[in-house]
Amino acid sequence: MISFILYKFLFALIFFVVALVVAMYSTYGERKVAAFMQDRVGPNRAGPFGILQPLADGVKMFMKEEVIPNTSDRKLFLLGPSLAMLTALMTGVVIPWGSPMNFNGHTFPLQLTDINIGILYVFGVVSLGVYGIMIGGWASNNKYSLLGALRASSQMISYEIAMGLAIIALVMKTGTLSLGAIVSQQHHTWNVFIQPLSFLIFLICAFAETNRAPFDLPECETELVGGYHTEYSSMKLGFYLFAEYINMFISSAIISCLYFGGYNIPFQDHLHLSGNLLPILQFLVLFAKILFFIFFFMWVRWTIPRFRYDQLMNLGWKGLLPLAILNILITGVVLWATGAFK
Amino acid sequence: MLTTRSKKINKSEMSLAERLYLPAILNGMSITFRHMFKKDATIRYPEQEREFAPVYRGQHVLKRDDAGAERCTACGLCAIACPAEAITMDAAERKPGEEHLYREEKYASKYEINMLRCIFCGMCEEACPKEAIFLTDRIVHTEYDRQGFIYGKDLLVEKMDHRIDVSKRQTTDVLVFKKGDQSERHNQLGK
Numbered sequence: 001m002i003s004f005i006l007y008k009f010l011f012a013l014i015f016f017v018v019a020l021v022v023a024m025y026s027t028y029g030e031r032k033v034a035a036f037m038q039d040r041v042g043p044n045r046a047g048p049f050g051i052l053q054p055l056a057d058g059v060k061m062f063m064k065e066e067v068i069p070n071t072s073d074r075k076l077f078l079l080g081p082s083l084a085m086l087t088a089l090m091t092g093v094v095i096p097w098g099s100p101m102n103f104n105g106h107t108f109p110l111q112l113t114d115i116n117i118g119i120l121y122v123f124g125v126v127s128l129g130v131y132g133i134m135i136g137g138w139a140s141n142n143k144y145s146l147l148g149a150l151r152a153s154s155q156m157i158s159y160e161i162a163m164g165l166a167i168i169a170l171v172m173k174t175g176t177l178s179l180g181a182i183v184s185q186q187h188h189t190w191n192v193f194i195q196p197l198s199f200l201i202f203l204i205c206a207f208a209e210t211n212r213a214p215f216d217l218p219e220c221e222t223e224l225v226g227g228y229h230t231e232y233s234s235m236k237l238g239f240y241l242f243a244e245y246i247n248m249f250i251s252s253a254i255i256s257c258l259y260f261g262g263y264n265i266p267f268q269d270h271l272h273l274s275g276n277l278l279p280i281l282q283f284l285v286l287f288a289k290i291l292f293f294i295f296f297f298m299w300v301r302w303t304i305p306r307f308r309y310d311q312l313m314n315l316g317w318k319g320l321l322p323l324a325i326l327n328i329l330i331t332g333v334v335l336w337a338t339g340a341f342k
Numbered sequence: 343m344l345t346t347r348s349k350k351i352n353k354s355e356m357s358l359a360e361r362l363y364l365p366a367i368l369n370g371m372s373i374t375f376r377h378m379f380k381k382d383a384t385i386r387y388p389e390q391e392r393e394f395a396p397v398y399r400g401q402h403v404l405k406r407d408d409a410g411a412e413r414c415t416a417c418g419l420c421a422i423a424c425p426a427e428a429i430t431m432d433a434a435e436r437k438p439g440e441e442h443l444y445r446e447e448k449y450a451s452k453y454e455i456n457m458l459r460c461i462f463c464g465m466c467e468e469a470c471p472k473e474a475i476f477l478t479d480r481i482v483h484t485e486y487d488r489q490g491f492i493y494g495k496d497l498l499v500e501k502m503d504h505r506i507d508v509s510k511r512q513t514t515d516v517l518v519f520k521k522g523d524q525s526e527r528h529n530q531l532g533k
Binding site: 033035036037038039040041044299300302303304 | 367370371373374375377378380381382383384386
């Protein structure tokens with residue numbers, strides 16, 4: 001029992017560190033990707049190829065003066081960024097990183113916890129993410145922050161619906177809500193080939209959920225100064241920005257797991273891998289998929305301009321929502337025709 | 343219509359493919375992706391310097407002649423020619439025994455150029471009858487205060503052991519322009 005708790009604790013710690021490091025280097029990656037797409041060089045001063053840039057940024061964030069506005073609600077003001085960070089990190093616990101490893105006859109599952117309602121858990125925690133932004137924006141007592149927070153919450157709530165309905169079609173096909181089971185089902189065929197429409201809707205909603213361009217209205221600099229984090233400074237601002245990158249990491253992981261086979265390696269039956277080599281390779285493959293999607297997030301950000309707010313709502317309610325319902329209908333008809341309902 | 347430059351705007355209804363936006367987005371993404379592999383135009387400055395044009399007009403130099411005597415005679419023509427009024431000087435008489443220091447009987451005891459005022463037009467160079475002042479391909483460095491930008495003789499006069507090549511600015515055209523008579527001068531200006 002002790003060893004079980006110790007193992008889980010260690011695993012959680014490693015996940016925590018990995019998520020933070022990935023988020024840290026996402027900021028570096030973001031700037032590099034932006035630079036390359038604009039025919040620039042990007043950060044290249046701190047260390048070789050600017051590889052130490054995130055550390056320099058972190059030090060800068062910590063050294064900055066911390067301003068808490070007099071008119072703000074102090075407790076909530078502090079709670080906002082903590083909550084954003086907490087919910088961003090909490091989502092990750094259900095991600096399966098590979099098939100179980102074996103040491104001296106003991107099996108160690110490479111998943112923190114395989115809840116049988118994994119997807120529901122993810123949705124629950126992601127919905128809580130709105131609170132971090134909403135509370136932060138409200139507590140700032142500033143009109144830009146409040147507007148940004150309002151936009152963020154209505155946007156996230158609207159897109160969660162389409163996202164949920166997109167997932168329902170997938171769940172109808174898989175018949176389970178457990179992420180571990182969904183991933184292992186994709187041993188031969190990735191879900192993206194079975195549910196392409198669901199994937200598309202999920203992808204678009206993921207952009208909206210993480211508040212990334214083209215749906216970065218909550219913090220659009222051109223209209224709202226900084227949106228919900230206008231009044232934040234120092235590491236509290238850092239927490240908000242960091243939470244966004246962690247959200248991006250988790251979203252990429254969940255997209256990979258739900259639609260791109262998770263840790264499954266294409267043609268892994270032909271590789272004849274055995275022992276602990278397989279889980280390690282699987283972890284690396286999943287990581288590559290995640291990194292690709294993080295790159296994809298950035299790629300889109302530096303390509304597409306921001307939506308106008310009414311366009312955003314139009315797309316969410318009149319575009320994606322009916323499409324998701326149609327997808328459920330089609331899935332249902334196909335499943336009925338193939339005799340999956342008995 | 344006065345010109346042919348105005349463009350026809352297509353205001354017809356968008357087709358389904360256009361309303362979906364996805365083809366346009368994919369097109370845009372392919373463009374940004376291709377840009378990732380393009381060569382960037384950045385010159386990484388401290389390590390890599392941009393090559394100057396041969397006649398680049400940078401920081402001034404007050405030349406010495408071949409024997410090492412200062413050429414400037416403090417006539418003040420450069421200061422008058424200067425459109426930015428950046429040049430100021432004091433004249434002094436050469437004492438006996440100073441012939442190796444100053445070429446003419448009169449010399450500039452103080453010669454200052456305010457590099458913040460200077461517009462690097464090269465009029466001083468053009469006005470100088472003694473071939474004493476030239477603009478070079480050196481860059482005026484940054485300073486933390488304004489006072490530092492007022493360059494005196496210590497910075498402007500070339501060092502004996504570190505002569506500055508101005509042959510690039512001393513092209514035959516310039517020499518002809520300076521020495522030629524009025525008719526030739528007219529031709530040169532018309533060029």
